[in-house]
Amino acid sequence: MSRPCHEFEASLGRSAETLDEAQRLALERHLASCAQCRALHEMSRSVRELARGALSELSSSMRERAISAAFTGAAAASPPARTLGVARGVGLVALAMVGLALVVHLSTRGPASPVGWVQGDGRYEFAHAKVLLQGHGRVRFDDRNATLELAAGDVDVDVDPLVHRPFAVSTEQFRVEVLGTQFHVDAHSVAVRHGHVRVVERKTARVLAELLAGQRYDHIAVSAPNGHEPDAAAAPEPVTPELAPPEPAPSEPQRGKSRADVGSVLRLARAALGRDDLPETQRLLGQARQTARTRSERAETGTLFAELALRERDSAAAVRAYLDVATRYPELGSGENALFAAAQLALRAGSANARALLERYLQRYPRGRFADEARARLAASTQ
């Protein structure tokens, strides 16, 4: 009696060399009598040949760019920064005074290198981080995951930016991933003084908030009413200034978490560019470049760099920046705009590349927003 079809599932469409002799013969016999399996086998085999014939490799420059960007991304999602912190909560002022006294007192002590649970306020070193434990604190460090578990009290963390390793502090409810910052954590809240942290719910790994300097996350306030996600506008508020004043406030209030952060930084950068504050634009764009995660955020950042170069009267740099956006994000509106902008700049400069850029624009976006204009300019340039 012939074997049922399902016994051949793992052999259908496979190349002969991946099957042993017995499997191959059994498959051939089955295929001779089963049209359905024969069709599936042949389809799978053709799909394999077609897909394997396609080249997949990125150019070496794209690969290098990806490798380099991975380090930048990982660094942004982990270290830099040094720390100090700000206390908060019930009896905040008193605690802060005690904490400050402890900082002064303990800073004269050498660092400890504890293993297992650590109880007692003091200054410790865990891997590449200096930690000030306060408020009758109790912590344990998991070296494998570079995670400091906070069971009681609160901590100030100072992570060595030169060691490109992640560092995290976890409480019972959430986990704070260091994205390059000075920050303070207690059981229910996080306050950021410099840089950038991500707060992740421990049970679900859901990202609760991403905070920039001057912002804070309060887990009770966020989770108590109906357990909603932290609201972009509600979650951050100024860090309490008792111990250490927050960084100088940016020109407009920073808001939100994750995406909203980058979005607001980009809006601030555009506003700074609008008032010709080029150093501030440069600073904000540097910040956006570190934190932009989506293609559209990166494209917008690149476009603003191009516009900044234009304001600085560096046309060559502007063309390079526009072309970079056009090449990397051709499917986005920013990519289309950037290609046409580069062509216009080249035309204005009388560059020999202008025609090629306009032709490339029309080839890529034959019905694009600037297609008519591009055709007109091409026609004019041939006269």
Added chain:
Amino acid sequence: VNTEHAGGPTRDGYASSVVDGCRRGERSALELVFRAEAPYLERVLFRVLGPSADLEDMLQSTLEQAIRAFPAFRGEASVRTWLTRIAVRSALHHLKSPALRRRVSLELIEGGLSAASRPADEVEARARLRVLYEHLAKLDAKQRTAFVLFQIEERSMEEVAALMDSGLSATKSRVMWARRKLLARLSKDPRAHGLVAALRTPGTQS
């Protein structure tokens, strides 16, 4: 046998000092591994995702996750297998993201076929590849990934299951359903005639 802790090379030939360096987050060690493995990871990502314009981003995302996860790498699998698992997980996550799903970049398809093939064949192959990935994009992300890893990458069912963190029977079922759905879709699509006709040509079995 894991030879790393004996001070010898790992199973895929990396010196234990290199792997230890990666665990410590040393950039030079990580770059050495990434440069060696990137072409392989690109190929896996490309085959799972199709000619997507996001290949560079996906590679970056995979390597970024690897940098963060390396401190926890125990050396139970080879570095390549471990990185491939991260790449497959990233690809699955990407495919499940509705906004990013199902976008097929014609530009990359057109630049993505072997330069060795003749122009006429190339045009036909491009068209078939485009059709294939349009239909693959309609499959469930896990079915598609299992099918690609098993059928195109020619990994064993056990390897596919391990790469996808799934059970063996679930993986077999995904491959089976993907195969049937794909055949049904291609058979109904007149543009797939080149592909389907080739399937039905007698004597083309391997």
